[in-house]
Structures are given as C-alpha cells and as structure tokens.
Amino acid sequence: MEESWVNSAEQIGADLHLELSGPGGRRAALIRALREAVRSGRLAPGTRLPPYRSLAADLGVARNTVADAYAELVAEGWLTARQGSGTRVAERAEPLRPAARVPVKVPPRARGPRHDLRQGTPDASAFPRAAWLASYRRALQQAPNEVFGPGDPAGRRELREALTEYLARARGVRTEPGCIVICSGFAHALRLLFGQGGGGVLRGPLAVEAYGLGFHRELLTAAGVRTAPLPLDEAGARVDLLDRERGVLLTPAHQFPTGGPLHASRRAAVIDWARARGAVVLEDDYDGEFRYDRRPVGAVQGLDPERVIHIGSVSKSLSPALRLGWMVLPERYVDGVLAAKGEREAWASVLDQLSLADFIVSGAYDRHVRRMRQRYRRRRDRLVEALAEHAPRVEVTGVAAGLHAVLRLPPGTERSTVKAAAWQGIALDGLGTFRHPETDMPAGDGLVVGYATPSEHAYGAALDALCGVLPPGEQRGPASG
Ligand SMILES: Cc1ncc(COP(=O)(O)O)c(C=O)c1O
Secondary structure: OEEEEEOOHHHHOOOEEEEEOOOOHHHHHHHHHHHHHHHOOOOOOOOEOOOHHHHHHHHOOOHHHHHHHHHHHHHHOOEEEEOOOEEEEOHHHHHHOHHHHOOOOOOOOOOOOOEEOOOOOOOHHHOOHHHHHHHHHHHHHHOOHHHHOOOOOOOOHHHHHHHHHHHHHHHOOOOOHHHEEEEOOHHHHHHHHHEOOOEOOOOOOEEEEOEOOHHHHHHHHHOOOOEEEEOEEOOEEOHHHOOOOOEEEEOOOOOOOOOOOOOHHHHHHHHHHHHHHOOEEEEEOOOOOOEOOOOOOOOHHHHOOOOEEEEEEOOOOOOHHHOOEEEEOOHHHHHHHHHHHOOOOOOOOHHHHHHHHHHHHOOHHHHHHHHHHHHHHHHHHHHHHHHHHHOOOOEEEOOOEOOEEEEEOOOOOHHHHHHHHHHOOEEOEEHHHHEOOOOOOOOOOEEEEEOOOOOHHHHHHHHHHHHHHOOOOOOOOOOOO
16 A cells, blocks of 8 residues: 655645555556545545646656546546646536535534623633734744744743833833743643642642632642642731741732732731742732723732742733743742753744734733723723612622622522523623632632623623622622632
C-alpha cells in the first residue's frame, strides 16, 4: 500500500490524502482513490487536479498511470478535461456523496440558557475585533523571523515591557520585565506555582477566602495543597486569623464573589504577616480594572513586591478565549516558575502575545477598558434600579466593582430561587456554590448575578426575567461582605 499527501496547492488548494491500495495495480488503485476523494467531498466540484507530472512525482508512479486514470474518470463523468483549464472535478459529481444518502444522526446541539446571568465572562459581542485585528496585523508585519521559532517560556519581551508600564500605571504594581512570566491565565499560574501532584515553587497549606471559585480550590487540591478557609466580614478576609500557613490567596481589589475590597488595614496586616512568617501572598487581580464609583484600588503587590505574587489575565477585560495572563513574581521565584513552564513556550501563542503588547502600547487596551467600564456601569445601574423597583427587599451588594453582583435573599430561599430561575431559562449561581466546604462562617442566602455576559440587546429581557423569579416582599437575609 502506498500513501501520499498531495498538496500541489496551486491546483488543489488543500492537502489531499490519496491511498493507493487494493487489487488491480496502481492505475486501478489511483482511480479508486480519486473516485473516493470526489465521492466523499474531499475533492469539491470544480477543483483543478494537479498536472500528470506533479501528481505522478508525489505518488511515485509513472506519468502515464496518472494520465490513464484521469482519462478513465473523465470517461466515467467524474472529471472533466478542457484545453487550457486542465482536469477538474465535474460539477455534477456531487450527488454521489454517501453523506447525502446515508442519514446521519446529528446529536442535538446543546442549547444555552435563554438568559445567561452567570458570572465569569465579559460580553462576548463587545470583543474589540477591529482594534485587535489592527494590533495583530501590526505585530505580524513587524515581527522578526525569530518569532516563528520556539518561544521563550518567560513570554515575549515586548509584552512584558508593555505590562510593566501598564500595571504600574493602572494597578500600582512595582516590577520589571525580568520578573514577569506570561502564562495562559490565572488557573495556569496556579498550576505553575504549585505543580501538578507536587513539585512547584510553592507548597501548602494555603489560606483561601471562605468564598471563592471552586475550580481554583479543586486545582489546588489536585496539586496536593490543603486549603484553609479564612472567614470574611465587611472589611474583607480575616487576615488576622492567618497562622502557620505558607501562603494566602486573596482577591483584594474585589473579593470574589462577595464583592468588597480588602480594607487598607487588612492589606497592611497581611503584608506584615507574610514578612514575619516568610510566607507569600497570592493576589488574584481578576477584574481590578473595573471599579465604578471610586478610584481603582491599587494592587497589594505595590506594598511589598518581595512578598506578593500578583496574577492577572485578559479573561475579564478582553476575553477568556485568548488564554493570556501574567504572573508578577518576586525575583526568587522566577527561575522555578520558568523551569515549571518548560524549555520553550508551550502555552501562550507568541503572535497573541505580540498583539496584546501592541494593543496595550497603542492605547487600545485603555480605550477598550474605559468603554467596557462605562457599559458595565450602566448595566449595574440598571440592575440596581430594577431591583429597587421590583424586588425592594432584595439587597444588592458587591456592586462597586467587577462584572457581577450579589443579591442577598431571605433565609432559606436560595435553592428555590435558583430552581425557579432555571425553570424560566435563567442561568445563575447561588452564593452557596462558592462556599469553602470546611468554613464555619455563617452562611447567607444569595445569588451571584453576572451582568456582563448577555449582549447589549439581550440584557433588558434578562433583567425582567430575573425580577420575575425573586422572592417578593419578604424580609431579606443578613448582609455580609
Ligand atoms: C476569581 C477569578 N479569578 C481569576 C479568573 C481568571 O481566570 P483565568 O485567567 O484562568 O481565565 C476568574 C475568571 O475569569 C475568576 O472568577
């Protein structure tokens, strides 16, 4: 049996895998293979076939074998041959495709919710396609050839320089390009820091906030890291309760999901604790750009770059589909993280890195964040107004920043409200979903409502639907955070 990839692109335009096998010699095998390629649609009607000589060379057969096979298929009506336009697949060859005759069972397409109010994703319809494309084009035009070789696991220097300036200006982060490692987002950063099944640069136990993303807790558990829950109050995580843990993971700008910033005294206290214990603070700055009513809360990293690992990504500001993030490291961890990443860049596309660098340096990132901040602020305001009008006893909290709000519900109503919402085609999460299983902090009933996910035109209907399922006119639960 002989096989060949025919990719005489100027004739076929795509790779064509021909397998010469079966009885009757090469001519018969080639006829069968070409017939099959036409029948299956791999060779579309009108496609120009390679000249005899090049196909013969690709397949390692005599030129006459190809000429004979083409002639046979022209006679059968599969191909057409015309002076000056070469041999092409006949226009009427299509009905013979088996796919058209054999009924194919198509699995039902997973239908999304009618109203998606889950937290987590920005408005996908607002991705800045034109500006990103312009950055991508510039990046590609200006990229030196070495860009197309194996990438540096630290990430492109251009992006690390752009981030150094941007993070200093927008988030108060103090660093230099040599202390930034590009990764594919926060989850990847956790994997790099703690390893998978041990072997990272950090070890547990790790204190975490009593409410947080379960996915991140699971990731840590899978890496063999024990997580200890820290209760929350109106000033944020109770860092005064930190003890013998080796580190603490916090969302200081906007506690996830309850929504408050970590109070200034707690920020100072956690740094004192880390210095005294030789511990490290992991700062998850997942939506630090989106603060609405006051100046953004600066990064804790700015208080002590030697004690804090600051982690950010474009998942909220641009799109989680880009899978681009950054770790700002104390210098002592850089080599270990690079070793965990491997010898070459295996995660973050170098072209996307260069595009993001251009996007930041050209000012497009700031413009996009400003535009989205206005849009999300309007949505937040509409949510607050709608609740005030239709569900006045439901308290809305955590709305000074971010892309989601927490709606405090009367005790004992969280489950039934989430269920009722699901019946109405509304996807959202109960607050309990985010609770650390070992915390003894008093639970409050609530909903976590993401107001960024629906597209602009769908948001009003989603709000109406939400108001329709909220418990009417009862006493609300105790507020916290
Ligand atoms: C609490 C929290 N941290 C971090 C992230 C970002 O994760 P990633 O960068 O892996 O997409 C998210 C989601 O966007 C989040 O909700």
